[in-house]
Amino acid sequence: MSIAIIFGANGGIGQEFVKQALERHAVVYACSRPSEQSDAKTLPHIKAMDNGLQLVDIDVLNEDHLKNLADKISNQYGHVDLIVNATGILHDPNGLQPEKKIEDFNLDNFNKVFQINTASTALIAKYFISLLKKSESMPAVFASLSARVGSIGDNQLGGWYSYRASKAALNQIVKTLSIEVARRNKNTAVIALHPGTTDTKLSKPFQQNVKPEKLFSAYYSVSKMFQIIDNLFLEDNGKFFAWDGSTIEW
Numbered sequence: 001m002s003i004a005i006i007f008g009a010n011g012g013i014g015q016e017f018v019k020q021a022l023e024r025h026a027v028v029y030a031c032s033r034p035s036e037q038s039d040a041k042t043l044p045h046i047k048a049m050d051n052g053l054q055l056v057d058i059d060v061l062n063e064d065h066l067k068n069l070a071d072k073i074s075n076q077y078g079h080v081d082l083i084v085n086a087t088g089i090l091h092d093p094n095g096l097q098p099e100k101k102i103e104d105f106n107l108d109n110f111n112k113v114f115q116i117n118t119a120s121t122a123l124i125a126k127y128f129i130s131l132l133k134k135s136e137s138m139p140a141v142f143a144s145l146s147a148r149v150g151s152i153g154d155n156q157l158g159g160w161y162s163y164r165a166s167k168a169a170l171n172q173i174v175k176t177l178s179i180e181v182a183r184r185n186k187n188t189a190v191i192a193l194h195p196g197t198t199d200t201k202l203s204k205p206f207q208q209n210v211k212p213e214k215l216f217s218a219y220y221s222v223s224k225m226f227q228i229i230d231n232l233f234l235e236d237n238g239k240f241f242a243w244d245g246s247t248i249e250w
């Protein structure tokens with residue numbers, strides 16, 4: 001039975017990943033952040049829907065939650081075919097904004113951005129990577145949503161220190177994980193994905209200078225990213241793909 005797990009499932013891109021994963025996988029765990037009223041000790045909560053969708057309330061930075069979910073899936077199915085981490089932060093309602101200049105740098109915001117954008121992928125990998133198995137010829141896939149602005153070689157505009165650095169560090173985690181996976185778990189491809197500028201809550205405040213044809217719907221960008229995932233070979237392990245299938249310099 002084919003199993004997928006999507007983290008950040010309440011986000012613009014994450015929600016669309018859940019929809020399109022349901023067209024491909026028998027069971028899809030849609031993992032999103034719990035409401036502030038939830039009691040962390042009783043999480044993760046899993047609610048089964050009748051179409052194979054499993055709605056999961058989980059704090060992606062809480063190792064007990066991640067271990068609990070990984071154990072449940074391991075006991076029930078013994079493997080996972082696809083994991084996507086679509087969690088991410090660029091700004092928040094508490095005043096966190098991408099820096100225009102170095103004087104805007106704020107350590108608390110930097111730490112928050114790194115936890116969500118970088119550490120979440122390492123923590124998910126810590127608990128789920130050994131579950132990624134696929135018996136057919138196609139590899140199992142671990143995909144993390146990165147961003148072109150995380151490429152150090154491609155940095156021409158500057159600004160956005162914390163977000164850029166968090167995605168550059170995420171890229172290093174993805175690359176390092178791909179090397180470990182090639183040794184340990186030979187039928188898995190670990191990749192980073194740049195969705196293109198996509199019309200979501202995250203990009204909303206920064207869309208005014210984007211040409212209409214360069215601003216994608218979540219449906220379009222996720223369809224393009226699934227084209228990449230559906231056609232991955234093991235040789236693609238450790239690559240950073242843009243939405244159109246081209247590779248980006250790390």
Ligand SMILES: NC(=O)c1ccc[n+]([C@@H]2O[C@H](COP(=O)([O-])OP(=O)(O)OC[C@H]3O[C@@H](n4cnc5c(N)ncnc54)[C@H](OP(=O)(O)O)[C@@H]3O)[C@@H](O)[C@H]2O)c1
Pocket residue numbers: 007008009010011012013014032033060086087088089116145146147148194195196197198199200201202203
């Ligand atoms: N949209 C773009 O143009 C674009 C471009 C390049 C890369 N990306 C990347 O694509 C990924 C998805 O972004 P998106 O556009 O779908 O943005 P989004 O709609 O804002 O979704 C972001 C997701 O991250 C979760 N999240 C944010 N802060 C969190 C926190 N403190 N704790 C736990 N979860 C948190 C959100 O949960 P809630 O729903 O509960 O807030 C949501 O599920 C991100 O990694 C982003 O960096 C997006």
